[in-house]
Amino acid sequence: MTTFTFTSRVPQSVEDVFAWHARPGALTRLTPAWAGSVVEESAPPLREGTQSRLRIAVPGSYGLASVPWTAEHHGYEPNREFRDRMVKGPLASWEHRHRFADDGHGGTVVTDTVEYEALPVSTGFGARLMEPTLERQFEARARRLAADLEFHSRYPDRPLTVAITGASGTIGTQLAALLSTGGHTVLRFVRREARTPLEISWDPQAGELDAGSLRGVDVVVNLSGRGLGGRLTPRAKQEILDSRVLGTRLLARAIAQLGDDAPAALISSSAIGYYGADTGGETVTEKSPAGDDFLADVCVAWERAAAEAEAAGTRVVIVRTGVVQTPAGGALRAQLPLFLVGAGGRLGSGKQWLSWISLEDIVGLFAHAVLSPALHGPVNGVAPMPVTGRDYARILAKVLGRPSLLPTPGLGPKLVLGAEGAQLMALADQRVSADRAIDRGYRFRHPDLGSALREELGRF
DSSP: OEEEEEEEEESSOHHHHHHHHTSTTHHHHTSOTTTEEEEEOOSSTTOTTOEEEEEEEOTTSTTSSEEEEEEEEEEEETTTEEEEEEEESSSSEEEEEEEEEEOSSSOEEEEEEEEEEOOOGGGTOOHHHHHHHHHHHHHHHHHHHHHHHHHHHTOOSOOOEEEEETTTSHHHHHHHHHHHHTTOEEEEEESSOOOSTTEEEEETTTTEEOGGGGTTOSEEEEOOOOOOOSOOOHHHHHHHHHHHHHHHHHHHHHHHHTGGGSOSEEEEEEEGGGGOSEEEEEEEOTTSOOOSSHHHHHHHHHHHHHHGGGGGTOEEEEEEEOEEEOTTSHHHHHHHHHHHTTOOOOBTTSOSEEOEEEHHHHHHHHHHHHHOTTOOEEEEEOOSOOEEHHHHHHHHHHHHTOOOOOOBOTHHHHHHHHHHHIIIIITOEEEEOOHHHHHTTOOOSOOSHHHHHHHHHTOO
């Protein structure tokens, strides 16, 4: 049996820190994408005998390969400790004790003690791999906890009820967890009959949503939309457009119907595709005109649909999301396998500008929009420091400790996405300003690409 101990300190009280851990979403927030993912959290959280199901990343895979893990919670002592044990997973045994103590200055000492028995190295979870893996995971957990608590301390208003479409997606999952661990109530839109009071049933394609289900909701966050992967066939284009516009219009009109009972705000997703696939090397802002390609047209229609909620006096914020960096999906996940085997490199010429944002910051920006009553209108969801494609490849390779000597010619993305898809997505040249987000009070956790990739890939 091996024992691992990790200690961290946060300036908030024991009661506040323990309450954060005891709320829905804590396990999700404490599981970075490079370390795995949460399949199902226990409900209620942490109570005796309840279980959570996860997928734990194979060490070194950055979440590209994972195994199932089930944890059972026990030993729940409010404001003092709780424990969980592995009942299904890749180790011979695992017992994790979480302890919380006053540091004597109004803050909290968090002590994590893990007793485990590893299996042979051939399983990928051998003893020699476990120590550095656990060290990185608990460092990441401590930073996430401290950052989340600090984030919520800046928004001391009353708890809100927030309804989220796309809550099971990459952004939605983390946003729901960030808000719920901050003490807010999160409702999820589902495309079936609602089974709990925390679900709202809707069918965007059929235009079905009971406006009354939004009574009592303070803010609606709209993240729903078909992914952009694959070739842009006529059918795919229609699905991309409909999945964004029909659902957004349905929400906006339901909100408008409620009059004085309407939610105070609609926070709706859009994309920097609004500006077109080529901004000519010039920095564009929220005041810049829309582009004239397919994705720009989609974004214009998408945003116009959201604006209909303003008829009810509802505050509308449009988040124009950039290229989100996370191994959980999107561009980074697609490129990771090549870089990990030393075959990565720039896409195309490498001269095109990439306006990126870490998963943590796009989640934080959406939460900031939810919690900031003075914010309205469009805001770019990008980091303050865009990079060229060449620099992106160089920085990613450096973070991974791999070379970036093998550029992918433009033909590569065209074979996968088609000529139009490659130009609009993989080879897009977009230099987008983050100034308005900063001016409106958002504090970036990862303003530069190096720090973002180190955090998102656990390479610190």
